[in-house]
Amino acid sequence: MRFARATPEAKHQRKQAGEWLKGLRREAGLSQVELATKLGFKYYTFIAQVENGFGRVPTDAIAGWAKAVGVEPQRFARELINFYEPELHRLLFGKEK
DSSP states (O other): OOOOOOOHHHHHHHHHHHHHHHHHHHHTTOOHHHHHHHHTOSOTHHHHHHHTTSSOOOGGGHHHHHHHTTOOHHHHHHHHHHHHOHHHHHHHHSSOO
16 A cells, blocks of 8 residues: 655645644643643653644544543544644535634
8 A cells, every 4th residue: 555645735634633632621621741741741842743733643643632621522533623624524524613
């Protein structure tokens, strides 16, 4: 299986997701180090990578990440899908906001 490079639009969407995640973290009063610790990540730099659009929240970390920043996990997951997979979001939930 061959993986395609991320399109410019996908990169833009990840960047927007990162800004949203950063805002939630800051509203929760957490540093990147504190969030990484709460999530059991060895390195806080992973948080920075996600917030800067160079990575994605791992599926198995969505519920914990949501709780750590004080957001209901279903809402958090729905927002991430909208950022990361807008076509899937459209199919599951109707048109984008």
